[in-house]
Amino acid sequence: MNLSVKIGNATFANPVTVASGTFGHAEKYYNLEEVKKLGALVPKTVTRHAQTGNPPARIIETASGMLNAIGIENPGIDGFMAQKLPSLQKIGVPLMVSILGHTDDEFVQIVEKLNGQSGIAALELNLSCPNLGHKVLVAQDPQAISRLVKRIKRVAKFPIVTKLSPNVTDISEMALAAQDAGADAVSLVNTFTAMVIDIEKRRSVLGNVTGGLSGPAIRPIAVQMVYRVARRVKIPVVGMGGIMTAKDALEFLIAGATMVAVGTANFVNPRAPLDVLEGIKEYMKKYKMKDIKEVIGSIHL
């Protein structure tokens, strides 16, 4: 059974990965032999300089999901390379490093530092974190996407995956802008901007006031967005949004995703990515499929 997929010149043993910010401390808590079965690992987004993150409360559960407003707390690219990257490289699963610059220059500086590092298969551009207080995100402006992707493609030694925000009128326009600027893939969706109010205090629950909704609550919307984008672009799509089970992941693959990322489910069931991988294999066996490409984009219309 061939489960391998490609993004640009990078090959992944299977299509299952984790969403940025949902997987950490592998060496302490995880059985690395099992982690090695995944197609790729995506560490938490790293920025040019260290960020302390948003004031608490940073998370709250909702029906079938959660809101988060972490604020990309991270040690910055130098801290990441010193403290986090070595243990991630040691696992041996191809890394898709998620990066965010507050300016195009910062993005380029991060890319230049990562160029030449081993174990990295691709870079994911986080253009869509809704929590840092900008009025318009890069992910909401096709010209900004185009300008940034072109610039990064000139310096990056890795394939570029552009992560898209669902908080736009037509996400496929953003995907086309990324493709036309040279992106090797798009990943979607990031979280939906959302809010929960404490009616006793008449305050927003989250310290950042708004946050991003993720989890099974968003899955059917995400599936539709992946379906729409996959039909309009030629580059691979990494699909995510509320995947809890193999059935959920298969919806994304059938809709046209080349890879699938398990995110919020990691918080409830740390086995979720492996369960998803095993379930995809069982599904292929059931339908006597030999190659994952028989699943990808196989939706009947």
Next chain:
Amino acid sequence: MDKIQSFYPVVSNQKLSPCFYRLCFDAPQIVKTVQPGQFVHIRVHDGLEPFFRRPFSVYRAQKHVEIFYEAIGPGTEILTKKKKGDLLDVLGPLGTPFRLPSEDVEDVVMIAGGIGVAPFLILSDVLKARKCRLILLYGGRTAGHVYDMKEFKKNGCQIHVATDDGSIGVKGRVSKLFSKIPCNPETTMIYTCGPHAMMAAVQDFARQKRMSGQAACEEVMACALGACLGCSVKTTSGYQTCCYDGPAFELGEVIF
């Protein structure tokens, strides 16, 4: 994929008072390794609402693992329905445990508010073999929030109770009780767990008297594995995760 998830059978689940319950489950792996102040993260059902797991301090780990909990929301309500033989989906033991007192400590003062007493029975189990005096100062809203603390008594703890309404013990805040306990600051170690306002008052008093201590914090948690960074505690060295850097922190370092 993780090393710390297992399914353990419930041994018993008892109501101890109008508010509090104690659930025991058979988890020899956790009994072997858990240290005072650590916690377990329990998925109370397979459904999607409530969505998160629920973190509970380990209350005791002798034959079985015990958690002490209050039915205060949808997650703990579901937990009250668990019966002997039901399998619990548990991650643990997790988190940074309490720093234990050095050998020269003579008085260990545990200051708990409400359900905040949960990490202290296992602490007294570990410390009872030592020569130090164990003191438990326990504060609750009313008599209904105070349960019979016979296990603490068996461990040789001196117990002092305060309630907001005076329905049992002294009327007033548990932090007030603390100022009445004679102890030598140099040979006293404080452990506190409870509402922020209570722990802040304990911290103030400890600072004035130059006493050292530990605070067990509680925050809403998603992963409980230090990955999501959702359960931040503000400290003198910036935000730290309650689940991974804590739940036990140096008392003087937490900014309540």
